[in-house]
Amino acid sequence: xxxxxxxxxxxxxxxxxxxxxxxxxxxxxxxxxxxxxxxxxxxxxxxxxxxxxxxxxxxxxxxxxxxxxxxxxxxxxxxxxxxxxxxxxxxxxxxxxxxxxxxxxxxxxxxxxxxxxxxxxxxxxxxxxxxxxxxxxxxxxxxxxxxxxxxxxxxxxxxxxxxxxxxxxxxxxx
Amino acid sequence: xxxxxxxxxxxxxxxxxxxxxxxxxxxxxxxxxxxxxxxxxxxxxxxxxxxxxxxxxxxxxxxxxxxxxxxxxxxxxxxxxxxxxxxxxxxxxxxxxxxxxxxxxxxxxxxxxxxxxxxxxxxxxxxxxxxxxxxxxxxxxxxxxxxxxxxxxxxxxxxxxxxxxxxxxxxxxxxxxxxxxxxxxxxxxxxxxxxxxxxxxxxxxxxxxxxxxxxxxxxxxxxxxxxxxxxxxxxxxxxxxxxxxxxxxxxxxxxxxxxxxxxxxxxxxxxxxxxxxxxxxxxxxxxxxxxxxxxxxxxxxxxxxxxxxxxxxxxxxxxxxxxxxxxxxxxxxxxxxxxxxxxxxxxxxxxxxxxxxxxxxxxxxxxxxxxxxxxxxxxxxxxxxxxxxxxx
Numbered sequence: 001x002x003x004x005x006x007x008x009x010x011x012x013x014x015x016x017x018x019x020x021x022x023x024x025x026x027x028x029x030x031x032x033x034x035x036x037x038x039x040x041x042x043x044x045x046x047x048x049x050x051x052x053x054x055x056x057x058x059x060x061x062x063x064x065x066x067x068x069x070x071x072x073x074x075x076x077x078x079x080x081x082x083x084x085x086x087x088x089x090x091x092x093x094x095x096x097x098x099x100x101x102x103x104x105x106x107x108x109x110x111x112x113x114x115x116x117x118x119x120x121x122x123x124x125x126x127x128x129x130x131x132x133x134x135x136x137x138x139x140x141x142x143x144x145x146x147x148x149x150x151x152x153x154x155x156x157x158x159x160x161x162x163x164x165x166x167x168x169x170x171x172x173x174x
Numbered sequence: 175x176x177x178x179x180x181x182x183x184x185x186x187x188x189x190x191x192x193x194x195x196x197x198x199x200x201x202x203x204x205x206x207x208x209x210x211x212x213x214x215x216x217x218x219x220x221x222x223x224x225x226x227x228x229x230x231x232x233x234x235x236x237x238x239x240x241x242x243x244x245x246x247x248x249x250x251x252x253x254x255x256x257x258x259x260x261x262x263x264x265x266x267x268x269x270x271x272x273x274x275x276x277x278x279x280x281x282x283x284x285x286x287x288x289x290x291x292x293x294x295x296x297x298x299x300x301x302x303x304x305x306x307x308x309x310x311x312x313x314x315x316x317x318x319x320x321x322x323x324x325x326x327x328x329x330x331x332x333x334x335x336x337x338x339x340x341x342x343x344x345x346x347x348x349x350x351x352x353x354x355x356x357x358x359x360x361x362x363x364x365x366x367x368x369x370x371x372x373x374x375x376x377x378x379x380x381x382x383x384x385x386x387x388x389x390x391x392x393x394x395x396x397x398x399x400x401x402x403x404x405x406x407x408x409x410x411x412x413x414x415x416x417x418x419x420x421x422x423x424x425x426x427x428x429x430x431x432x433x434x435x436x437x438x439x440x441x442x443x444x445x446x447x448x449x450x451x452x453x454x455x456x457x458x459x460x461x462x463x464x465x466x467x468x469x470x471x472x473x474x475x476x477x478x479x480x481x482x483x484x485x486x487x488x489x490x491x492x493x494x495x496x497x498x499x500x501x502x503x504x505x506x507x508x509x510x511x512x513x514x515x516x517x518x519x520x521x522x523x524x525x526x527x528x529x530x531x532x533x534x535x536x537x538x539x540x541x542x543x544x545x546x547x548x549x550x551x552x553x554x555x556x557x558x559x560x561x562x563x564x565x566x
Binding site: 107108111114115118126130131133134137138139140141142145146149150151152154158161162165166168 | 179180181182183184188191192193195196197200203204205206207208209212312
């Protein structure tokens with residue numbers, strides 16, 4: 001990625017911003033990509049993040065941030081076209097393929113992404129990861145859901161309470 | 175943190191934001207996962223959001239309850255057969271209703287509205303019991319209903335406006351009675367002296383809930399009872415020409431649909447589906463329907479006159495085909511709608527987008543009526559159902 005020296009963004013070269021993760025790793029990224037985040041967009045519009053300053057993101061670690069930026073860079077061109085009403089079917093199919101592969105990740109990364117997407121207010125990413133988790137839950141019994149999401153075994157009180165609800169609803173727990 | 179699942183790090187809003195994406199049926203099951211999920215998904219705001227989302231997700235009807243058990247053995251027709259492959263039972267489970275243990279056929283659905291059902295149960299030798307229930311959450315409220323109108327109850331339930339439901343019933347000489355789940359009591363809203371003349375020509379006791387009102391067809395016009403205001407008014411019929419009849423009134427997607435035709439249009443199986451949009455008083459054409467290929471597929475739905483039945487040139491006097499429900503598509507123009515209709519022995523669907531005709535359900539008779547003597551089914555015996563999570 002070419003980093004222009006003076007990035008006022010008006011002379012062809014894309015304006016770059018620097019983001020700093022909670023563990024102090026610096027990420028340089030095009031302003032257009034970072035602006036997919038509603039939170040960052042405001043800072044960037046105010047002229048923040050350029051030069052040596054960088055925008056600190058104390059809630060996002062570097063592993064998560066690099067994943068978030070991977071999403072933003074891929075989606076930035078389509079978002080710049082105003083949701084891409086003139087995008088070709090091929091472009092859309094490509095984004096869809098990317099999205100499907102993108103969420104094919106370890107659960108702990110998925111949850112970190114949910115929180116990061118929420119904190120940074122990246123709408124598309126929020127619904128993408130939420131939908132992924134919802135799909136993991138769909139069609140499973142309560143016990144299967146617990147296992148899938150790695151919940152610890154229910155405490156005896158919790159088990160008793162759920163048994164009571166189970167009777168109320170008339171469904172099997174398993 | 176060792177020993178702690180990563181999911182529990184997500185705060186409540188985020189967990190609710192994920193669970194609300196599940197169809198209501200799956201939410202109901204997810205309630206049993208843990209105490210936290212139970213609390214999150216029984217919250218009223220959650221339930222309403224889930225309702226609005228599934229309404230817009232393009233699956234407004236899961237299936238139909240059918241209350242004519244004298245002629246038909248099936249009490250429910252699922253529309254979405256794919257649900258079966260999801261490891262999901264497509265039939266709503268009514269076994270929590272006490273009467274089903276003794277006689278499952280004693281239940282008659284008399285109204286269905288946003289996931290709630292009104293039913294009447296007839297245990298042999300007893301007075302009927304009326305219930306309002308939510309089959310998904312298995313919540314049941316027995317109601318005290320005066321016998322003279324326990325057959326024509328209409329649920330009026332608009333959860334985006336009020337968490338309480340009302341029941342509207344036609345009583346003696348068409349007096350109108352309203353039950354409120356908030357006050358748990360009945361009151362007479364309109365005295366028969368003021369309503370009897372309006373109801374002359376009533377086609378069916380079956381009302382349709384639309385736009386905060388119950389609508390009945392009296393032939394030359396529609397009668398509208400505004401539930402909140404407790405008054406009656408008229409809606410015009412779209413056409414007045416001789417021989418035109420209204421064959422269907424229903425609600426889908428918040429709008430009121432009507433199907434009507436002249437004899438000629440009916441025999442040709444080509445007619446329009448009209449619509450009155452919410453807060454309007456004009457009818458406009460929603461879809462043009464051409465079911466003429468049904469006649470080719472099932473020639474025996476055309477009934478010739480008695481004297482021409484062996485002739486080469488038959489004179490057709492009846493077409494055994496009747497609309498059951500209009501499922502409106504999305505958007506202002508209602509693209510991709512579906513018409514559910516009936517011919518003898520079958521419930522069929524017609525897709526507006528590609529004109530595709532398919533069979534939804536074979537209709538069997540408990541009395542072993544030979545297929546040739548089966549009649550088509552009529553809309554007023556069908557109750558569109560879609561699960562919701564609302565409490566009573």
